[in-house]
Amino acid sequence: MRALAAEFPSEVISLNEYDVLFNITRAPGRRLRLKDLNRSVLITQPSVSRLVDRLTARGLVTKEHDPEDGRGTIVAITEEGFALFRRVAFTHVDAITKHVGNSLDEEELRTLTELCDRLRLGVSEEQRAQRSDESPGA
Incomplete structure (x- = not known):
């Protein structure tokens, strides 16, 4: 990086x-x-x-x-x-x-992309859950 x-x-x-x-x-x-x-x-x-x-x-x-x-x-x-x-x-x-x-070869790049997508989606879901827990009346 x-x-x-x-x-x-x-x-x-x-x-x-x-x-x-x-x-x-x-x-x-x-x-x-x-x-x-x-x-x-x-x-x-x-x-x-x-x-x-x-x-x-x-x-x-x-x-x-x-x-x-x-x-x-x-x-x-x-x-x-x-x-x-x-x-x-x-x-x-x-x-x-x-x-x-x-x-990385082609297969490794595909795997890395899939893993990054899963991590990104997991973080998004966690953030949505946190926001709903923090909202009034939750």
């Missing part, structure tokens, strides 16, 4: 900003509810909100009210944001390939 972080083009965008853009680009139409984005990244909800505000100010994403939920917000990547994401992604993928990709 240190080697990946050292080679990440942080003068262009932070790793957390990249993570947010990555998650938005994976969503249908490159649009994602802020609530769903919060579940997918490794930083706290207030930090995600501030980060999205900074990305909006830079013209990399837009925010709009969720038409299906008046309290919700939809975050979408702009063309400028997507171009920046792709440029950084190529550099980042090259570093991942250099430091990780050559160490």
Whole structure:
């Protein structure tokens, strides 16, 4: 991870900003509810909100009210944001390939992906359970 972080083009965008853009680009139409984005990244909800505000100010994403939920917000990547994401992604993928990709064969990479997905889903379920335990009347 240190080697990946050292080679990440942080003068262009932070790793957390990249993570947010990555998650938005994976969503249908490159649009994602802020609530769903919060579940997918490794930083706290207030930090995600501030980060999205900074990305909006830079013209990399837009925010709009969720038409299906008046309290919700939809975050979408702009063309400028997507171009920046792709440029950084190529550099980042090259570093991942250099430091990780050559160490594992295809089957090991599939297994690693499955394990990471299981861990990510497990953490999401645990966080949902904690939030419901903390809600009033629980």
